[in-house]
Amino acid sequence: MNTAAELPALLKQLREQAEMSQSDLAARLCAITGTATVTRAEVSRWERGRRRPEAWLAALAAGLDVERSVLEAAAERDRRRALPDARGMWPQPIVAEALPSQQTGTVETDDEWTRVSELLRRTFLKRGVAAITLPTVGVAELQHIAAALEDARRYADAALVEHFRRRIDEAAGLDRTVGAAASIPIVLGLVTAIDQTARDARPDVRRALLRTAALAAELLGWFYRDLGAGHPAGYWRDRAMEWAQTAADSAMQGYVLLKKAQAAWDERDAVGMMAFVQAVQEGPWRLPPHVQAEAAQQAARAHAMLDQDVTAMESEIEQARELLTEATSSAGMGSHFNKALFELQVAICHAEVGRPDRALELYEAHLTQAAFSKRDFGYFLSLKGAAYAATKDPDNAAASALSALEIARATDSARTHREVLRVVGRLRTWRQRPAVQELRQAVLA
Template sequence: MRDDRRRQFGLYLAGLRRRTSKSQRQLAAALCALSGTTSITRNEVSRWERGGRVPDTWLPFLAAALGTPLAQLQQAVDYARGDRLAQLPGAAVTLAQLLPPGDPLAPLTARTGRRIGADTVTGLAGRVHGLRLADDVLSGGDLIAPAFRELSAAVALHRESTYSDDVGRALLVQIGELSQIAGWIASDAGHLEDAERAYRLGISAARQAGDGPLVANLAGSLAYQWSNTGREGEGLDLARAAVDEAGEDAPGKTRALFFDRVAWAHTRAGNPQPAMRALGEAHDALTVEDGQEAPQWAYWVSREELEVMDARVFTELRRPLRAVPLLTDVLERYDATHARELALYRSWLAVALADANEPEQAAEEAVRVIELSGDLASDRTASRTRTVLERLQAYEDVPEVRAVLDEHGHLLLGATP
C-alpha cells in the first residue's frame, strides 16, 4: 500500500511539473537556485517522480518552483508517507467509486435524462478517439483522470437517458471502446485494479451490443495485462478466448492484433513454438484482403507494429540475432512524437544487444531509454527501465556500462526507499 501511494505521489508531482512546462532538469536547476545549493539533480527529481523517495525537506522550494500552495504539497507528502487521514490532492478517484453499485449498465427504472440521438453518440465517439490519439503522445498518469470522468459520464448517459434501440446499441459500443482505452491508460499509470474493472465493464457493454471484435479487443487487452503481471496462465487462456470470440469473419487487421496478443501470452508463459506460430498467424491475417473495413480502434495496427511484437518475442526468447535488426529498422522510421513507445521499443533493443554480447551498444540504448522516460508518467516505461538496468548488471565491468549504472543505478530502486 505504501509503495502504491508513493508511486501515485510521484505521478502527482510529475503532473505539477509538466503544468509549469519544466523538464526534470529545469526543475532541478530552479530548486538549486531557490535553495542556494547544487545538491538537487535531474536524477533526484526523477527519483521523486518514480516514487523512490519523498522530497519532504525540499517542499518550500518545490512550492515556489511549481507555483503550488505549500499546504497542498505537504498534504501530498503526508499521503505518500501513509497518513490514513491524508488524501492526494486532485488524485483521480477509482472507477469503482465513479460507477454505481450493482450492474453499472442497468438503465434506471425512471429515467430523468433527456432523449438523445445519433449526434450525441457521434460526439462521444469523437472524444473516445481523441483519447486514443492523446495516448499516442501522453502517458497514463496524464490521462487517467479525464478518461475515467468520460467513462463515468458515458455510463450515466446510458442509464439516465432515453433513446432508440439503434442509438442504445451504438452507445454501448462507445462505452466498450471507451472502457478499452481507459483500461489501457489506467494500466500504463500502474492502476491495475482500475484497469481490470474498466476492461470488464467494456466486455459487458460490447457483448450487450453484439460486437464480437470489440469484446475480443477488451479481452485481449486484459489478457495482455495479466501476462505482464504474473498471471501468465490466465493471460494465455483469455488471449486465446479473445480470438475465438472475434470469430474468423472479423476484419483481418483486428485478427492480426488478437494473434499478436496470443503470441505474447505464449511467450510470457514459456511456450516458444506456439508463440512463433501465433506471430505467423498475425502476419497472415494482416495480409488477407477480406474487403472489410477495420474498426477505428484498430487504426494503429500495421506491419511495422507487428514487427515490433516479433522483435519483443525474439528478445524474450533470447534470440537477439533476429530481434536486433528488426528493432533497429523499425526505430529508424518511428514517429519521434511517440516518446513512450520509443522508450519501450528501445528498452527491448537494449536487452537484445546485451543478449548479443554487445554491452557497449546496450549501454548507449539504455541511456536513450532513460532520457526518453524521464518526463513520462508511465509505469510501463519505469518497469522497462529497471529491466534494462538489471540486464546490464551482468556487464558491470565494462566501462560504458559502469558509467550508466553509476549515474542511473538509483532507478533500480523503483518504488523502494
C-alpha cells in the same frame, strides 16, 4: 509558496518564483508536451481563473518544478468552491474569453458563455460531470450535451454519440504526446456523462452509448496499465467487458480479452496470456483482420514463452502476417496494429526463444521515432536494451535503457520503467562498466 492558495493564484506565484513570463511558461509547456497549443493568452486565462487547466496539470507540474499533487490539491479546492454555498448561491462562473467553435470555426464571446454558464454548472455538477472534461467544444455542443443529460430520451442522438467518440479520440491523442496521466480525468468525466445519458436514452441510442462507454473504459484500462496501476486497469477492462456485453457488442468483448492477454505479458504470465489469446481466437465473435492479426502474434509470443516452440511460434507469426495484409482499413478497432508495430512484436518473440541477434535486426529496421509515439518509442527502446544485454553487449544495452528511462519519466510510463529495471538486472555482470554505472545512477536518481 502558499500551498493553500487557489489554483490561479498558485500558478502565478510559481511562475513568478521561477522568473518566467507568461510567454516563457507557454513555450516551456509546448516543449514538454510536444504541441504548439499553449499560448501566453491561455496561461493568462488560467492565472485569472477564466479557464481551468486541469488537463495540463502534469505538464504544469514539470514546467513549474512542483509536485503534481500540489496542483491537484489546488484544483480540488477550486472544484469544491464551484459548488453552491449554504444559501444555495452559486459562485461567479468560470468562462472562456474567446473559444473557437469546432462546428462553425467562429469565436464565441464571454456573453455567449455567460448565458449558458448557469445551465452548464447546474447540469454538469448535478450529474457529477466536470465541464472541464469537455475542453475543446463550443457553446452549441455543450448545450446539446447538457440537454441530453437532463432529458436523454428526447435529446440523446447519434450526434451526441459522435461527440463522445471524438472526445475519446482526442484523449487518446493526448496520451500519445504527454502520457496517460493527463488524459485520465478527461475520460473519467466522459464515462460518467455517457453512463448517465445511456440510462434514460432510447434503446437504439442507449446501445450506441454503451458501445462508446466500452471504448472509453478499455482506454482507461490502457492508461492505468501504462501507469503501472494493475488494480484499476483490471477494473476498467472488466467494465469495458460489462458494457460491451450489455450492448451486444461481441467484437469488443473479444478485443477486451486481447487486452487482458497483453496485460498478462507485462507480468510475464505466459499461461494467462495463452488462455486469453485462445479465448479470443476461439470465441463466437467476428473480429477485424487487424485484431485477428494481433491475436495471432500474441499467441506466437505465448508459444515462445511457454515451451520455446519455434515451429508453433513461426506458424502463428505467418498467420498474423497474412491477416495483416488483408486489413484494408486504417481506422476502427485494432487499426493501430500496423506493420511497424507487428515487426517489433515479432522481435519480442525472437528474443523470447533465444534469438536476440534477429530481434536486434528487427529493432534496427523498424524502431523509428517517426513510426511510433514518444511513449511507445521509449517502451520498445527498453526491450531493445534487453536484446543487447542478451547478446552480451552491455554498453549498447545501457545506452538504450538510459534513453528509454528518460522517455519513461517524461511520459509517466511505469510500464517502460519496469522494462528498464529488467535491463538493469541483466547487466549485473557488467556493473563496473561506466555505461552500466551511469544507467544504475540514473535509475536510483
